[in-house]
Amino acid sequence: MIKNFLNFEWKQFARSSYFQKGIAIKILLALAVLYFGGIALLVGAGLFFILKKAIPETDPLILVNNFLIFWFIFDLALRFFMQQLPVMNVKPLMIVPVKRTTIINYLLGKTALSFFNFLPLFVFVPFSIVLLVQGYPVLNVVCWFFAMLFLVLSNNFINFLINKSNTYFYVLISVLAIFIGLEFLNIYKVSAPIGVAFNTLYNNPILSIIPLVLMVVLYAVNFNFIKKEFYLDDAVSKKVKEVNAIDLSWMNRFGSVAVFLKNDVKLIYRNARPRQVMMMSFLFLFYGLIFYTQETYKNMPAFLAFASIFVTGGFLLTFGQLVPSWDSEYYKMLMSQNIPYKKYLESKWYLMVVAVAVSFVLSTPYIYFGWKIYGMIAAGALFNIGLNSFITLFGGALNRVPIELNVKAKAFSNTNGFNPTQMLIALPKMVLPMLLFYVPYKFISFEAGLITLGLSGVLGIVFKGFFLNKIEQLYQKGKYKTLAAYNEK
Structure with a gap:
């Protein structure tokens, strides 16, 4: 069935009036992906040595862990504006014998293929390789890397939720502004306790299961959210709303x-x-x-x-x-x-x-x-x-x-x-x-x-x-x- 879904989407794209325009734009986007991906690879490969030279008295991994929270919050804000959520015309599928769970799993699975999920890997993969070359414990580094991967995917599913409500987004922006203000005005070092949490996650590989559980829970929340509204009568029925009149x-x-x-x-x-x-x-x-x-x-x-x-x-x-x-x-x-x-x-x-x-x-x-x-x-x-x-x-x-x-x-x-x-x-x-x-x-x-x-x-x-x-x-x-x-x- 997944193969059929992919086939339907390709036909929809190929038969549309914007097919040629879409091809040209996708070529430009592919070049942009190569450019930004290349920059991310260079950053990931050189980050350890840059931090080691800038602040030699502190372990570069500890520095990275201290500021990971800012990375993830900024990534979430960027996703809100730039990441396109999965698009699929589901109304025709509601009246044919296709399981709703299959369609919903396909929709959520598409989000994992987003460039916003791959870009952090261009940083974390070379950074992790450098850590291994520098003699850091293999088990700790590998579990830390997978924890980061699970957190990136968690961000992906959080974005799916906050796109349904502006309230979540305003809370997110407020939290980011408060954290940055407290950090750089030296009122309270937010990076300290959060850095301790990430360092603890690195020092105890078994704790990498926490980000995994978080990702699974967020996937389930998104699944139930979509399933709850996945009904034909909800899609086609007209909802009566009271219009607020204003004098213009x-x-x-x-x-x-x-x-x-x-x-x-x-x-x-x-x-x-x-x-x-x-x-x-x-x-x-x-x-x-x-x-x-x-x-x-x-x-x-x-x-x-x-x-x-x-x-x-x-x-x-x-x-x-x-x-x-x-x-x-x-x-x-x-x-x-x-x-x-x-x-x-x-x-x-x-x-x-x-x-x-x-x-x-x-x-x-x-x-x-x-x-x-x-x-x-x-x-x-x-x-x-x-x-x-x-x-x-x-x-x-x-x-x-x-x-x-x-x-x-x-x-x-x-x-x-x-x-x-x-x-x-x-x-x-x-x-x-x-x-x-x-x-x-x-x-x-x-x-x-x-x-x-x-x-x-x-x-x-x-x-x-x-x-x-x-x-x-x-x-x-x-x-x-x-x-x-x-x-x-």
Whole structure:
């Protein structure tokens, strides 16, 4: 039966309209896997010697064990955003004589093949080999390695659960922030007791059974969670929900684009997925603290320009990059209306502009780092409004991955809306502002770099109509391809 499932998925992929595009993207992803996998191998092979040279008085393995907790929590947060959960159209299988347990085991088994499960192995395998070469006990090292493997897979199944509830994710992020704050502010060394636990696990090989039991328990929890909702009547029945009405009449002042703006505000207000993205975009305001507080980056102003784009561009870079996928569930209805496509795109532009403006106001405390830093944030805000917004809308024309706003259905349908094409479109959003700032900064002055970056955004605003017309033509050209792609759910 597993062989049949694999055959079904291959046929679904090969017969889809995005087959050729999918092949090209998978080649790029394979190259990315080789690149990051190679880096991980080098890190794993050299980690022992790097730590030995940096802190010769402490055993490198003890250092690694002390900070493993940060690795696993960060890995879990990264999985939440990047790891695609297993996707399978299960409704047709519900009415044929196939055991539910077989389907669920297949779905959960697919998660073990994720790149996020293999990447840690590229570090742990060479690191463990180095430990053996250095004379560490074979049994202890082997059991420690398998314990790490079980914990990586446990993270995989935890991610499967937290993707069903935003509450788990917010708790996770809060715990990570608290741990890092306590550690680096020297309030309490979180690494000490947790490091003792991992060191004890290494010193007592029999304890490696604990991570194994944890992995099995999490697998069982996921299995029961899916099985509980694996019923045809639950999949096809309509659920009546009370809609919370909000008064948006004040938006009528925006004229013909008001109807689209109201629709977007209601979409964010009523659905968990866009609401979650909006909340996470708020965290981008703190991105500057990574760069502005470090002396190293003060000598690399191009990276400060990079950070400034993120401070005010959180909503644009998260919510904006998924336009028009947010409307995929009713895109056919929108396209059948007698409305100018340009108005639809203009409403998205206004939404991003307002978000950038609000973020800029909220970034006022960065004045603490000096007027030059705040001036860079202001220039970055203008760039986001005048150019990044149009680059984002342009990327939307190439994004044909549908989004299902019902997060609860995430285990059985593609709700990620993630497309590797977005990664390619993201490059000019990051590289262009750095170039616009760095070239005049290098040959003239810091202020010249700020003015160039800010003026590029002003020019974008001046030629707004021109850019929207060109982007509209691109959307119109791919309109029916987009509609066909949104039907492939």
